Amino acid sequence: MKKFLKITLRVVLGLIAFVALYLFAAWSLSKITVPAEPGTSQDVTIYILTNGVHTDIVVPVKNEQMNWSKELKFENTVGKDTTANFVGMGWSDKGFYLNTPTWAELKFSVAFKAAFALSSSAIHATYHKELKESPSCKKLTISQAQYTRLIVYITQSFKTDAAGHLMNIKTNANYDTDDAFYEAHRKYNLFYTCNTWANNALKACGQKACLWTPADSPIFDKYE
Known part of the structure; x- marks a missing residue:
């Protein structure tokens, strides 16, 4: 019994230490800014958009470089409205997207599978007619090469x-x-979340970003 209690105590302390280290890494690494590329032209308007938890990258539906509606078909949406000017895309765990309409309905099994990369992922694409800048919606202008x-x-x-x-x-x-939803590569986990994906998207196109973050707020802090 004493041996069992000792092992249990070590496991509990180990979990506490892991959570503490994870939270410290999330806080400290998100404070480190990857700077935007200097001296680039401002050709394409994009946005970053959050619902308070999850970050989307919002881009023009089409321009001379890309027509997203060829594959992200309007007919895949319920409304089939073809008048949108922008499309937002966010990557996340498929179970979160399809089985958790609200946070109140989040199941332990879904959260556990997501945290430990035991589920598949999906991309959620949302069409927008217009977007208005706010604390949860930031406008960026990037060059054609960055786009x-x-x-x-x-x-x-x-x-x-x-x-x-x-x-x-x-x-x-x-x-x-x-x-609408689409199948995606990679697996969601504690170290590669929906916001990590969005943060990496900003890095890919030479914009301000966190060194690493699992959360949305550090990303938007860079654009205050």
């Missing part, structure tokens, strides 16, 4: 079928009438 790199980063996050097309997830878990 090309962002396109590559985002498209490489999608899974494709044998014909090279994006794989729409058929579901009734849509958040509204203007969104």
Whole structure:
């Protein structure tokens, strides 16, 4: 019994130490700023958008460099509205997206699988007609070359079928009438979250970002 209690105590202390180190790393590394590339032209308007937990990268539906609606088809949304000017994309755990309509409905099994990379991932694409700057929505202007790199980063996050097309997830878990879900690469975990993906997207296109962050607020702190 004494041996069992000693082992249990070590496990508990180990978990506490892990959580403390994780929180310290999340706080300290997110404070370190990766600076924006200097002296670039301002050709393309993009946005970063948060719902208070999760960061989306929002880009034009189409310009001379990319027409996202060719693969992120309007017909995959409930509303099938083709008048949107922007499309926001966010990467996350598939279980979070499809099985957790609100945080109150979050199941332990979903959270556990996500935290330890035991589930697959998805990209949530949401069409927007217009966006207004606010504490939760920041406007950025980037060069065409930077946008090309962002396109590559985002498209490489999608899974494709044998014909090279994006794989729409058929579901009734849509958040509204203007969104859809797609299969994605990688697995969500404690060290690579939805916000880590968005933060890396900003790095890919030469914008201010955190050295590393699992949360959304440190990203938006860089743009206050």
